[in-house]
Amino acid sequence: MGYKILRKDNIDSLLRELRSKYLVYLPSAQSGSTCLTSNEPSLLKATSGNTRLSAKEMTFPQIELLLAYEYKKNLEDPFKPTSIEVKTDLEYEKKLIFGARPCDVKAIMLFDNVYSGGEFKDPYFNKRKENAVFITIGCAIPLATCFCTSVGCGPFDETCSDVIMTPLDEDNSFLAKSLSPVGEEILSMNQFSTADEKQIARSEEMAKKAEAGIERIDLSGIKEKLLANFEDPIWEDLSSACLNCGICTYLCPTCHCFNITDDRFGLAGERIRSWDACMFPPFTLEASGHNPRSTRDKRFKNRFNHKFSYYPQNFNEFLCTGCGRCIAACPVGIDIREVLKRNMER
Amino acid sequence: MQNNEIINKAKEILKNKIGDLDLIVGYQKGVNPLSNSPLFIKNTEDIQRFDYGFFSSQSLPQYLSYYKGKIGLVIKGCDSRAINQLIVEERVMRDDLFVLAMPCAGTINAKKVDKNLSGASIKTAKVEDSTLIVSLYDDNIDIKIPLGEVVFDKCLSCSYYEPAIMDASVGEFNKPPVATKEGYFDVSEFSSKSNDELLDFWRTEFSRCIRCYACRNACPMCYCQFNCLANTRDPKWLSERTTFEENAMFHMIRATHLMGRCTGCQECERVCPMNIPISLLFRKNNEIVENLFGYVAGKNADEQPPLLTFKKTEENIP
Amino acid sequence: MVDVLEETNKAPIEAAGKPIKIVAFLCNWCSYAGADTAGVARLKQPYGFRVIRIPCSGRLNLLYPLRAFFDGADGVLVSGCHPGDCHYVEGNYYARRRLEVLKNFLPFLGIEPDRFKYTWISATEGTKWQETITQFTLRIQELGPLSIKREKVDAE
Numbered sequence: 013m014g015y016k017i018l019r020k021d022n023i024d025s026l027l028r029e030l031r032s033k034y035l036v037y038l039p040s041a042q043s044g045s046t047c048l049t050s051n052e053p054s055l056l057k058a059t060s061g062n063t064r065l066s067a068k069e070m071t072f073p074q075i076e077l078l079l080a081y082e083y084k085k086n087l088e089d090p091f092k093p094t095s096i097e098v099k100t101d102l103e104y105e106k107k108l109i110f111g112a113r114p115c116d117v118k119a120i121m122l123f124d125n126v127y128s129g130g131e132f133k134d135p136y137f138n139k140r141k142e143n144a145v146f147i148t149i150g151c152a153i154p155l156a157t158c159f160c161t162s163v164g165c166g167p168f169d170e171t172c173s174d175v176i177m178t179p180l181d182e183d184n185s186f187l188a189k190s191l192s193p194v195g196e197e198i199l200s201m202n203q204f205s206t207a208d209e210k211q212i213a214r215s216e217e218m219a220k221k222a223e224a225g226i227e228r229i230d231l232s233g234i235k236e237k238l239l240a241n242f243e244d245p246i247w248e249d250l251s252s253a254c255l256n257c258g259i260c261t262y263l264c265p266t267c268h269c270f271n272i273t274d275d276r277f278g279l280a281g282e283r284i285r286s287w288d289a290c291m292f293p294p295f296t297l298e299a300s301g302h303n304p305r306s307t308r309d310k311r312f313k314n315r316f317n318h319k320f321s322y323y324p325q326n327f328n329e330f331l332c333t334g335c336g337r338c339i340a341a342c343p344v345g346i347d348i349r350e351v352l353k354r355n356m357e358r
Numbered sequence: 359m360q361n362n363e364i365i366n367k368a369k370e371i372l373k374n375k376i377g378d379l380d381l382i383v384g385y386q387k388g389v390n391p392l393s394n395s396p397l398f399i400k401n402t403e404d405i406q407r408f409d410y411g412f413f414s415s416q417s418l419p420q421y422l423s424y425y426k427g428k429i430g431l432v433i434k435g436c437d438s439r440a441i442n443q444l445i446v447e448e449r450v451m452r453d454d455l456f457v458l459a460m461p462c463a464g465t466i467n468a469k470k471v472d473k474n475l476s477g478a479s480i481k482t483a484k485v486e487d488s489t490l491i492v493s494l495y496d497d498n499i500d501i502k503i504p505l506g507e508v509v510f511d512k513c514l515s516c517s518y519y520e521p522a523i524m525d526a527s528v529g530e531f532n533k534p535p536v537a538t539k540e541g542y543f544d545v546s547e548f549s550s551k552s553n554d555e556l557l558d559f560w561r562t563e564f565s566r567c568i569r570c571y572a573c574r575n576a577c578p579m580c581y582c583q584f585n586c587l588a589n590t591r592d593p594k595w596l597s598e599r600t601t602f603e604e605n606a607m608f609h610m611i612r613a614t615h616l617m618g619r620c621t622g623c624q625e626c627e628r629v630c631p632m633n634i635p636i637s638l639l640f641r642k643n644n645e646i647v648e649n650l651f652g653y654v655a656g657k658n659a660d661e662q663p664p665l666l667t668f669k670k671t672e673e674n675i676p
Numbered sequence: 677m678v679d680v681l682e683e684t685n686k687a688p689i690e691a692a693g694k695p696i697k698i699v700a701f702l703c704n705w706c707s708y709a710g711a712d713t714a715g716v717a718r719l720k721q722p723y724g725f726r727v728i729r730i731p732c733s734g735r736l737n738l739l740y741p742l743r744a745f746f747d748g749a750d751g752v753l754v755s756g757c758h759p760g761d762c763h764y765v766e767g768n769y770y771a772r773r774r775l776e777v778l779k780n781f782l783p784f785l786g787i788e789p790d791r792f793k794y795t796w797i798s799a800t801e802g803t804k805w806q807e808t809i810t811q812f813t814l815r816i817q818e819l820g821p822l823s824i825k826r827e828k829v830d831a832e
Binding site for chain 1: 388389390393394395396398416420424477479480481495496566568569570571572575576583584589594597598599600628629631632633
């Protein structure tokens, strides 16, 4: 797996060529908030920070059509019964995501454990994942809300990326490393040139510096600690400000719960899968009317237990990549690092 | 009065009152230096963490939906009307409340600062002489921004700096120096656009909505919470789809249900993760209701809301 | 006006090549009966509007006209008993306040003010109904289709 250099002034030409084969997604500011989109203008030149919405949408969109039906009337012969047309095919375009961060892309591996490991494989997620290529840009300058190194990720983590790029600002270019056959193919395009040993060494130094710059929280034994604190009144205290909105869940690259709903519009209808959040009270509302997580502290506790206790018990990884979006966007200032620290101290 | 004096005086008052109350909701330093977080005080020890100032942007009456009993609230002028409106709607009893009114010269909108600094992480922040001074993580240089550029829009036309309800107060209530604009200036500016521009604007904005329901949950007047029409199945008003039409309908549900009830705290806009200027809709309705019926929600705790009553001959309706 | 109606009676009213959709919310006791009177008297009315009968204009939830617009209606007309003559005594007084607020709010969204109209039509006023709906339809035809429509877009 080789190293190549991509000069920043070659990016436009590279994107033009890539657009002939893929639907290209770039980080961009869409009138007020940032996300990955196939429209301009792009924020590729930004040196730090991630988009508000994560790359989760690329493989797990907010709305997924599961099936659609339509009753078609027989206009020739009104006495023949109407027919039903049902649509369930999975046709997805090939996507290339240019400029996501390692914390976004590692989340695909965490999704994989749930959506592909095991007896039942989710066809929608898997088909989209097969059709997606990730060119990730590592973080030379972390944000104050980043904590990827505490949860097994890092500013230059390579999991699930096809190419990882390190910004080399003095050379006005990126150092690109291929991590898969597709990545190798992309790096052979003529916008990429050979890298020299000094540049590779500088990028490694930058990676070390970036990693050292992120504050580390000690989470050893958090799995068991959280279970031990299950009945602890600390949860009432920690959850007292929570508004039960879905911001942390919807922005999180690893949160993967969904809801399936049916809609009918006259003679047509559809079944869709949409994002759901365990922070919403109706998440655990049962048909009888009983709600096992009827209070805020129970729902709040569940979120952190799922991410740092239940999921690690099943898959030996935290269900979190430390991107810090939940910290930046929480309207009442709830900090996941604080919640974990307080639990560790108990 | 200096900010420290204000904080200390407030702490004294709260210390004396905590014995009579089940809970006091105030402010404390938050994870973001630009925004205070809520502080839930149950004993005198908790009062140590109390903070207040230009970073106390959150509006606290929204927590009255979650807590019952005798509750103390720390409020600024713009938050006070929500309490009156809740009393009018019989959601809280006046006798169950202790309202500590604080002076306010504007609160910082962290999103405006973020935009100004292109998303760089802030290490420290303070306000001196009508200027916001921040230092970044990467530099040791102080960046100065005039206060008027980074306060909330509601602060620029503040007219309710003297709280409409209070049991105790600290300091004096003066019109903030940043309040240089008139009443509904943002709504008027907006209304002057053409139909096509308006439709395009709302189409772009509503298409970005992710239906996180933070605006609804943060609103002090949206106490239906998850019994909201947006979540009912029978009848099903909204599909879960996040298309422009469905998202717009969600905001229409809120706009129609808040007609004549919105107290202008602009929490909805503060909490939106997608930076949608959603409070424009409610402010427009507030302007309409004020023009038609002369009613401003929450000014008094004993006025009849206009849409719950009628006159046989209306003054402003032909 | 009768000439216009002669023309319009032949085919669905169109604007920019698409059939116009107007939704009319009529109160059962006065306005719906008024429209019925117009029909009984064989007064010519344009195509393009669909009536939704509600027991009283006071029953009108403001979300009904809004949902109509966001579902593809080009115009919404609401009509009830004359204020003072409501079959349920006071329903239309409440409606009058609500409808006036909605009327002032819709232009803020980019929906032209002429697309939403509320009137008071009693059961005997068949001709008033004919005039109202005809003028309204012509105006909507002039304004053209409203470019909000329900798109059932599949996820990418």
